Amino acid sequence: MPSNDLLNLSQEDVLYLNAMEARGYSVHDxxxxxxxxxxxxKGGEDDNIVLLNNMGYLPWKNYVEGDSDDEHRVFxxxxxxxxxxxxxxxxxxxxxxxx
Numbered sequence: 001m002p003s004n005d006l007l008n009l010s011q012e013d014v015l016y017l018n019a020m021e022a023r024g025y026s027v028h029d030x031x032x033x034x035x036x037x038x039x040x041x042k043g044g045e046d047d048n049i050v051l052l053n054n055m056g057y058l059p060w061k062n063y064v065e066g067d068s069d070d071e072h073r074v075f076x077x078x079x080x081x082x083x084x085x086x087x088x089x090x091x092x093x094x095x096x097x098x099x
Contacts, residue, residue, distance in 0.1 A: 038051075049087070
């Protein structure tokens with residue numbers, strides 16, 4: 001039985017993995033892109049960081065009600081995780097950190 005059958009991969013996933021292997025990538029390689037939250041990045045660094053300014057409703061509510069120090073610290077943590085390039089994406093959401 002092929003290993004893809006054991007993993008219950010869809011035909012699309014099998015085609016994708018085959019295409020990646022044909023290009024020299026392996027499923028065992030380190031990922032080229034990592035997704036993370038600000039909180040999970042504490043203590044970590046990466047060469048390039050893309051930061052979305054969206055806070056979500058509850059942090060935004062705390063921010064506008066005068067308890068902005070916590071959100072400033074979280075934002076500071078996020079922008080100091082990069083070694084080379086920081087990209088900040090403003091998504092236009094009303095719950096975004098003010099830039």
